[in-house]
Amino acid sequence: MTRSALEFDRVSKSFFGVAALSDVTLSIPEGCLLGLIGENGAGKSTLMNALAGVITPDQGTMRLFGVPFHPTCPADATRAGIAFIHQELNLFSNLSVVDNLYIDGFPRLCRLPIIDKRKAYRQAAELLTAVDLCLSPATPIELLTPGERQLVEIAKALGRNARIIIFDEPTTSLTAAERSKLFQVIDNLRREGRTIIYISHSLDDVLRLADTIAVLRDGKLVSTGPGDQYSANRMVADMVGREIAQMYPARASAPGPESVLDVKSLTQPGMIKDISFTLHEGEVLGVFGLMGSGRSELARIVYGLDPFKSGSIRVRGTDAGAPSPIRSIRNGVAFVTENRRQEGLLMEAPVSENIDLSSLRRYARYGSARIIDRRAALKAARQMAESLQIKSGSIDRHRAKHLSGGNQQKVVIAKWLLTDPGILILDEPTRGIDVGAKYELYSIINDLASRGTAILYISSELEELTGMCDRILVMSNGEIQAQFRHSEFDQESVLQAAFRGRTTANQTEANGEN
Amino acid sequence: MNERRNKLVSILLNNMPMLLFVLLLIAFGAIAPESLQYQNIENAFKQASYIGIVAIGMTFVLLTGGIDLSVGSNMYVSAVIAGLAMQRYSVGAGPALLLCLVVGAVFGTINAIAVTKLRILPFVATLAMMVSGRGVGLMFSKSRAVAFPDPVTGLGSAELFSLLPYPIVIFALVVGGAALLLHRTQLGRQIYALGYDKEVARKAGINADRVQAAAYILCGLFAALGGFVSVVQLGNVNAGFGKGDEFDAIAAAVLGGVSLFGGVGRVFPGVVLGAVFIQAISIGLVSAQVDLYLHPLITAAVIFSAVLADSLRNTYLKKLSRRNIRLEV
Numbered sequence: 011m012t013r014s015a016l017e018f019d020r021v022s023k024s025f026f027g028v029a030a031l032s033d034v035t036l037s038i039p040e041g042c043l044l045g046l047i048g049e050n051g052a053g054k055s056t057l058m059n060a061l062a063g064v065i066t067p068d069q070g071t072m073r074l075f076g077v078p079f080h081p082t083c084p085a086d087a088t089r090a091g092i093a094f095i096h097q098e099l100n101l102f103s104n105l106s107v108v109d110n111l112y113i114d115g116f117p118r119l120c121r122l123p124i125i126d127k128r129k130a131y132r133q134a135a136e137l138l139t140a141v142d143l144c145l146s147p148a149t150p151i152e153l154l155t156p157g158e159r160q161l162v163e164i165a166k167a168l169g170r171n172a173r174i175i176i177f178d179e180p181t182t183s184l185t186a187a188e189r190s191k192l193f194q195v196i197d198n199l200r201r202e203g204r205t206i207i208y209i210s211h212s213l214d215d216v217l218r219l220a221d222t223i224a225v226l227r228d229g230k231l232v233s234t235g236p237g238d239q240y241s242a243n244r245m246v247a248d249m250v251g252r253e254i255a256q257m258y259p260a261r262a263s264a265p266g267p268e269s270v271l272d273v274k275s276l277t278q279p280g281m282i283k284d285i286s287f288t289l290h291e292g293e294v295l296g297v298f299g300l301m302g303s304g305r306s307e308l309a310r311i312v313y314g315l316d317p318f319k320s321g322s323i324r325v326r327g328t329d330a331g332a333p334s335p336i337r338s339i340r341n342g343v344a345f346v347t348e349n350r351r352q353e354g355l356l357m358e359a360p361v362s363e364n365i366d367l368s369s370l371r372r373y374a375r376y377g378s379a380r381i382i383d384r385r386a387a388l389k390a391a392r393q394m395a396e397s398l399q400i401k402s403g404s405i406d407r408h409r410a411k412h413l414s415g416g417n418q419q420k421v422v423i424a425k426w427l428l429t430d431p432g433i434l435i436l437d438e439p440t441r442g443i444d445v446g447a448k449y450e451l452y453s454i455i456n457d458l459a460s461r462g463t464a465i466l467y468i469s470s471e472l473e474e475l476t477g478m479c480d481r482i483l484v485m486s487n488g489e490i491q492a493q494f495r496h497s498e499f500d501q502e503s504v505l506q507a508a509f510r511g512r513t514t515a516n517q518t519e520a521n522g523e524n
Numbered sequence: 525m526n527e528r529r530n531k532l533v534s535i536l537l538n539n540m541p542m543l544l545f546v547l548l549l550i551a552f553g554a555i556a557p558e559s560l561q562y563q564n565i566e567n568a569f570k571q572a573s574y575i576g577i578v579a580i581g582m583t584f585v586l587l588t589g590g591i592d593l594s595v596g597s598n599m600y601v602s603a604v605i606a607g608l609a610m611q612r613y614s615v616g617a618g619p620a621l622l623l624c625l626v627v628g629a630v631f632g633t634i635n636a637i638a639v640t641k642l643r644i645l646p647f648v649a650t651l652a653m654m655v656s657g658r659g660v661g662l663m664f665s666k667s668r669a670v671a672f673p674d675p676v677t678g679l680g681s682a683e684l685f686s687l688l689p690y691p692i693v694i695f696a697l698v699v700g701g702a703a704l705l706l707h708r709t710q711l712g713r714q715i716y717a718l719g720y721d722k723e724v725a726r727k728a729g730i731n732a733d734r735v736q737a738a739a740y741i742l743c744g745l746f747a748a749l750g751g752f753v754s755v756v757q758l759g760n761v762n763a764g765f766g767k768g769d770e771f772d773a774i775a776a777a778v779l780g781g782v783s784l785f786g787g788v789g790r791v792f793p794g795v796v797l798g799a800v801f802i803q804a805i806s807i808g809l810v811s812a813q814v815d816l817y818l819h820p821l822i823t824a825a826v827i828f829s830a831v832l833a834d835s836l837r838n839t840y841l842k843k844l845s846r847r848n849i850r851l852e853v
């Protein structure tokens with residue numbers, strides 16, 4: 011009989027009168043990996059924030075190895091052996107890896123308040139080796155990829171000798187290789203007897219990793235039990251509160267003959283090479299590639315965020331020249347970027363203003379006075395928020411920064427959908443979003459396509475692309491390696507194409523690190 | 525080939541303060557070769573030492589992402605109180621310096637409380653202190669100049685081992701101490717962390733309020749020390765003492781590469797060069813006999829172009845540091 015590492019007893023928390031957690035009672039045995047799942051806004055991060063001292067619960071108690079535990083600040087939790095790897099990583103990108111590892115407790119030179127630099131570097135190097143990361147501890151965080159940053163966070167947890175480690179959606183921005191490396195590291199941690207809480211929207215990952223599963227819905231614990239008692243279907247049903255029969259809604263329309271976006275021999279040294287494709291009216295064109303294959307770079311160049319050296323981009327038959335974001339918006343091109351949080355939100359502004367931001371022009375009234383018809387704008391924002399199931403307080407008051415991670419993602423998507431674009435570029439739109447909302451987003455995409463919008467859909471989830479797209483382009487090493495029509499979709503050959511030219515790409519990555 | 529050029533460009537851009545400084549020296553050499561004598565250069569450093577010390581204090585606050593507009597008034601109050609103590613109670617130079625530093629630290633502590641406990645925006649809190657601080661100083665001095673006695677003012681022209689003037693020695697010690705504090709102590713690293721993002725710092729287990737408070741207190745302490753070093757050279761404190769120095773200090777820090785957004789910048793060589801730079805411009809303008817009314821305009825133009833160059837640099841560096849995904853042959 012193993013003892014409990016952690017017990018929550020009737021823990022509740024509300025924000026501005028809205029309950030985010032109500033009466034959560036849950037116990038986690040020592041050395042166990044708990045998979046914590048739930049829809050966006052279900053309260054997963056909030057529960058972990060309570061444990062890590064980021065917030066204090068309104069009611070209820072927590073026990074750590076049988077002892078009552080009431081952290082009042084994150085430092086309390088760290089001291090008690092809890093490490094929290096946040097959904098949005100909590101690193102200082104202006105500082106080096108060592109600084110980040112020891113920022114709240116550097117090794118000191120004989121008790122003086124002076125940092126023992128040599129010792130810090132040596133220990134840091136050991137920790138980095140333990141998580142299989144070949145980097146100098148002096149490297150600034152800003153030069154690391156998201157996957158490497160994740161591993162730095164884990165190294166930090168190891169350095170504290172944390173007994174309980176919380177992963178809040180750790181895989182959202184990892185490459186496939188980084189993800190399997192992460193799983194290996196997690197397996198090692200579990201073997202060492204550490205207790206792990208793993209939050210994710212990737213149900214397959216949770217099924218694969220978890221010993222125990224707990225499901226939250228609307229701040230309540232709806233079910234918990236050993237991992238082998240759960241199937242993907244049961245997880246979805248528990249999370250959403252109803253059965254979801256199919257993952258992908260059926261498409262009613264087919265692409266039209268007219269081409270709206272014509273890309274010819276687009277080349278930018280170091281990024282992409284000789285890319286040509288045509289996007290038709292009402293077509294959903296998938297772009298598949300591993301991370302670092304050039305798919306996001308292609309999107310940024312087409313939208314006008316980055317320059318290109320040669321080639322051409324034609325929108326509806328006219329040459330767009332060197333595109334800029336402003337010209338793209340005027341041409342009816344919308345771009346949902348991969349880094350939605352950094353590039354897409356006004357954190358202090360209410361949800362509705364964020365949603366309206368890019369389509370305000372449409373609500374300008376009274377001729378040249380261009381005064382915004384706020385009521386119409388708010389109504390449109392509310393409709394969009396409802397159809398994407400954004401979980402928020404009153405949207406004209408609730409600030410974007412107070413939304414859950416997944417709901418923030420939805421707000422950015424809502425903003426671009428509302429512009430009613432002629433060409434929509436989506437880069438990993440379902441990342442961090444729960445199953446129910448995914449289905450809604452797919453339906454909206456189908457709906458847009460049937461009304462003639464051309465969609466460029468970038469994703470690293472092959473299944474998603476095969477479920478949604480008319481055609482798929484496969485990229486690797488900055489080039490298009492293959493192209494498949496809907497009837498030819500075949501997992502095996504797509505993956506093969508995606509790995510083509512990877513060896514040289516890896517060399518480049520190694521060069522970049524020097 | 526291209527690689528190497530990029531590397532060179534990024535080295536140059538990363539050492540912008542140094543580069544500007546060299547350019548300035550070349551300009552002086554071309555316009556007025558006699559200005560590059562050892563004596564003139566020593567003078568530039570000597571006169572720059574007080575503003576340099578204040579600028580280093582300011583750097584702590586700027587690194588946290590804040591600002592301290594009250595350093596000029598702080599210099600005034602602490603110097604007035606130290607001067608009066610010497611005049612009325614004939615305390616010695618050592619205790620007077622100590623008193624001056626204590627007043628400066630108290631001044632900084634008030635700022636720290638206003639910013640961390642009362643949660644007033646740094647700009648507003650220190651602006652209030654700038655106004656009220658000078659008022660308090662004027663109350664003590666009755667708006668009259670306060671003269672410092674001889675033994676103290678003698679220090680202004682004295683030299684260590686008859687080699688280096690004391691102001692430069694003190695400046696050098698401050699630079700060394702500040703660099704040690706920022707790069708080799710936990711507090712220093714946490715100041716940088718705080719400047720990146722206060723909420724992230726809190727989640728990382730840093731006592732963010734305490735670190736922020738420390739920055740303001742250190743800034744107050746260094747402002748008072750800078751003021752003392754200046755008085756020692758001037759001999760007395762008149763009612764306008766320190767007025768406008770807050771802007772020179774901020775300009776010196778920014779010229780030296782400290783970001784107003786926090787989290788980025790170094791004391792050495794950056795801020796040191798920034799301070800000497802500002803002083804050198806005015807010395808250069810005087811020795812080139814430029815119209816007095818043009819001085820502020822020219823100084824402003826130089827600072828503006830330095831800051832502009834800095835922001836261009838950041839955009840360019842960001843571009844350079846993007847990883848390539850393809851290997852081009």
Ligand SMILES: Nc1ncnc2c1ncn2[C@@H]1O[C@H](COP(=O)(O)OP(=O)(O)OP(=O)(O)O)[C@@H](O)[C@H]1O
Binds near residue numbers: 413
């Ligand atoms: N600081 C806050 N102020 C106000 N409301 C908040 C705050 N933090 C969380 N909430 C609300 O609490 C609810 C639960 O949020 P939480 O972040 O725990 O969701 P989550 O389960 O982690 O979702 P996701 O999968 O999207 O990350 C959300 O509705 C959110 O709007």
Ligand SMILES: [Mg+2]
Binds near residue numbers: 054056097414415
């Ligand atoms: Mg969350």
